[in-house]
């Protein structure tokens with residue numbers, strides 16, 4: 181959701197800005213823009229639409245200068261128009277800024293600025309921040325001493341401006357009269373700095389930095405950075421200078437290359453044998469028949485005394501939490517509650533001591549998940565993150581955590597992060613199972629199953645051609661049902677979500693047996709039902725549910741793990757995936773469902789990697 185880039189150095193800033201904005205496209209946006217500072221002017225170029233439109237604009241009207249910032253906007257206040265696109269100018273064009281986040285008190289601030297004679301060109305909350313900054317710059321008190329610190333006016337003006345804002349922000353600002361510097365500030369909206377040689381970079385996540393530098397600084401909330409080509413200075417909004425650690429960027433340029441694939445989503449689907457392997461790497465201990473984690477940061481006694489898990493997440497991550505609920509309750513026999521983060525943050529559930537919170541999040545920046553984590557921390561519960569993005573806010577704020585190591589996920593629809601989260605869930609189930617009742621032998625069986633999983637995911641990918649044919653057959657349908665039971669119920673939910681988000685086709689996921697309590701009324705010849713029905717304890721029951729759909733004329737697509745099963749006789753179309761233990765079925769079954777959504781979306785002419793209205797990391801409530 182919204183992206184920020186910035187460059188200070190001896191090259192043309194616009195080159196990095198454009199490339200960086202392209203790499204941030206995956207976050208979701210509807211307009212873009214850049215500003216450069218040079219020779220006493222600041223030059224804004226912005227437009228509604230794709231970064232490609234901005235690129236065309238810059239060809240006819242270049243933005244020159246070695247200092248600049250850029251932005252992709254995902255509309256919150258006002259529609260996607262040229263005027264509402266960022267950057268926004270403040271005062272008589274003495275400052276320009278880009279902003280991620282939401283300023284909740286912008287109306288009151290705007291009224292005051294209007295009274296002071298400021299004029300607004302946009303509907304955005306961000307333009308209010310630009311004018312407020314210009315106002316603070318113009319009205320500095322006399323004791324701000326520029327001769328001791330040349331950037332003192334900027335710092336004081338930014339600090340004064342920030343203290344008036346309520347809400348969240350990741351801000352990057354350029355100044356007409358200090359054309360060699362960019363100032364950034366963050367509260368609740370991520371910002372990172374890339375440390376180069378005679379040049380420095382700014383971005384809202386690490387992907388624009390890949391291939392430019394391996395040194396990254398993660399800004400924390402309330403921090404302000406003053407960035408020139410040779411220096412980075414970080415100060416706390418209220419407490420003065422703070423030390424900043426330089427970390428190693430974990431993204432390589434190759435990670436964000438499309439390679440032989442047409443879309444990131446397909447590339448990421450096909451990366452899953454490797455990402456599953458990476459999620460398992462170094463985490464299986466055959467001697468103890470358990471899983472090992474480096475980052476839980478809890479004492480043996482604390483781990484032993486966990487009596488209940490709360491798993492919280494949004495969207496696809498919530499589905500992997502549901503898979504985790506089945507795994508942990510079955511294998512570790514510890515009660516689990518799965519909560520939408522957006523609900524948990526405002527609910528006040530009575531939670532006993534011994535409750536351990538896991539926040540599942542690909543991006544580590546989802547604002548609802550972050551808020552739920554903070555709420556649980558406030559109440560004294562230990563919190564863990566299961567996260568893909570190293571150094572992300574949730575990973576840093578949790579007491580401990582487990583990284584997915586899936587590499588950057590750029591397709592907006594989550595695929596490899598989902599399966600990696602499910603793998604981590606299975607490792608947690610094994611780990612906590614072995615702390616309690618699970619025998620050594622049972623632990624070893626689980627390890628055997630997990631070790632085979634990457635290859636089985638590879639085999640599931642071999643259904644690609646078959647899935648493509650099925651997609652061709654059903655791509656014109658406007659309603660789908662996805663049905664499964666037990667472990668495969670969350671897989672049904674996830675299959676339906678994938679189809680909805682990238683093909684804009686209505687799809688509902690249900691526990692198969694719930695059909696007859698209402699949704700069966702939807703069944704007709706035009707409504708395919710996708711059944712996930714591998715061999716399991718509930719096989720016969722799901723088969724009965726499937727027959728009920730067939731009896732009403734509904735076409736059935738079945739994901740099975742046995743070519744000769746009774747389901748294949750009844751279903752219209754069958755996808756055969758490898759047979760795996762029941763707790764791993766949702767991982768293997770999800771692979772063809774991801775491909776089905778992909779191909780249906782493609783046939784319907786949808787932009788698979790950048791579906792309408794969606795954003796990759798949802799940093800507004």
Ligand code: F6R
Pocket residue numbers: 494495496497498540541542543544545546549592593594595681796797798
């Ligand atoms: C769907 C999808 C979203 C995210 C959700 C939470 O494909 O990706 O539903 O799962 O927005 O995001 P994270 O996992 O980054 O917290």
